[in-house]
Amino acid sequence: MSAVLSLAGVLATAVLLAASWDRSRVIGRSALVALSVLSVAAAMLVQVNRLTEAYPTETVAATPVADGAGSRMLSVTVRGPASHLSLPMYVYLPAAYRGGTGHFPVIEALHGYPGTPVTWLRKLNVQSTLDREIAAGRMAPTVVLFPYQTPERLLDTECTNLHDGPQTETFLTVDVPAYVRAHYRVRADRAGWGLTGYSAGAFCAINLALRHPDRYAAAASLSGYAEPGIDVGDGSQNTTNNPGWRLRHLPQPPLALWLGWSGDDRQSAADSRRMAAEIHRPLALTTAVVARGGHSSAVWRQMEPPAFDWLAAHLAGPLP
Numbered sequence: 001m002s003a004v005l006s007l008a009g010v011l012a013t014a015v016l017l018a019a020s021w022d023r024s025r026v027i028g029r030s031a032l033v034a035l036s037v038l039s040v041a042a043a044m045l046v047q048v049n050r051l052t053e054a055y056p057t058e059t060v061a062a063t064p065v066a067d068g069a070g071s072r073m074l075s076v077t078v079r080g081p082a083s084h085l086s087l088p089m090y091v092y093l094p095a096a097y098r099g100g101t102g103h104f105p106v107i108e109a110l111h112g113y114p115g116t117p118v119t120w121l122r123k124l125n126v127q128s129t130l131d132r133e134i135a136a137g138r139m140a141p142t143v144v145l146f147p148y149q150t151p152e153r154l155l156d157t158e159c160t161n162l163h164d165g166p167q168t169e170t171f172l173t174v175d176v177p178a179y180v181r182a183h184y185r186v187r188a189d190r191a192g193w194g195l196t197g198y199s200a201g202a203f204c205a206i207n208l209a210l211r212h213p214d215r216y217a218a219a220a221s222l223s224g225y226a227e228p229g230i231d232v233g234d235g236s237q238n239t240t241n242n243p244g245w246r247l248r249h250l251p252q253p254p255l256a257l258w259l260g261w262s263g264d265d266r267q268s269a270a271d272s273r274r275m276a277a278e279i280h281r282p283l284a285l286t287t288a289v290v291a292r293g294g295h296s297s298a299v300w301r302q303m304e305p306p307a308f309d310w311l312a313a314h315l316a317g318p319l320p
Helices: 002-020 023-052 126-135 168-183 200-211 243-249 266-278 297-314
Strands: 063-067 072-079 086-093 106-110 143-147 193-198 218-222 256-262 284-290
Touching: 072 168, 086 126, 086 168, 106 168, 106 200, 106 297, 126 143, 126 297, 143 168, 168 200, 193 200, 193 297, 200 218, 200 243, 200 256, 218 297, 243 266, 256 266, 256 297, 266 284, 284 297
Parallel strands: 106 143, 106 193, 193 218, 218 256, 256 284
Antiparallel strands: 063 072, 072 086, 086 143
8 A cells, every 4th residue: 555655646746746847848847757657667566576576686595594493594596407497496494404314304385476485485484484383393393495486587387397488397396306305304205295385386286296196295285276377388287287187087196185275265265175076085185264365475374384284294204
């Protein structure tokens, strides 16, 4: 609302100044109007970027980002030989990781579109959430990954391998795990790996888990949906890259899924209920509903702790 009022103030000032000037100063007045329009456009772009974080302002390097209650948030760059993508990623290391020798379970946490992993760090306060849940014993110490999902901020990949485009699925399911296993003390087995995400990232988590049950044991969806919102380029958005289609037409794998949604988020609620109705053994299902809040970070902040707790309970624990 403050941004809207600021924009209105800029426009009102421009109109008043332009109206008070002599008609002979047409050029100067036109220049003022043009500058005002540019100012409004710039303010709008700043506001859109603040909301979507399509263009993050920080530089991502192989350095610590933040220290929590004994935990660390690192930023790295993953250069993927299989996908040929080189993308940034944040890595959460729990307090128990420091000075220890154990190997920890891993959760890949995927962001929405448009957006970046910065939403997890800032709007969803994920580091403090993980610190709190682990300290309370509701979640086992876990390494959590926050990878970027597209090389172009306004290119929606839905975490798929786009035909003649970025091979994001390969990056997330092959290159990221290989990088993490090579650089951190993590479990290498399927039982120790899970997925989660919000909005488009929730679709990614469910779709990738169903497509790669040999690599992931569980997935949690925060306000996800059943179908991709893009054309993958090979028609698979209607079949094998479509969780609804997979649940109806293919054997269901021995996975555990957590589907969460807000009651007044129409698309997510309808799609999540439809997927839930299709699920049967050996696929296990847990559902969670927030009464209201729409499709928003406020809802995802409510879902975040129980989703991570649930995931940790369905993954193999740290190996001593």
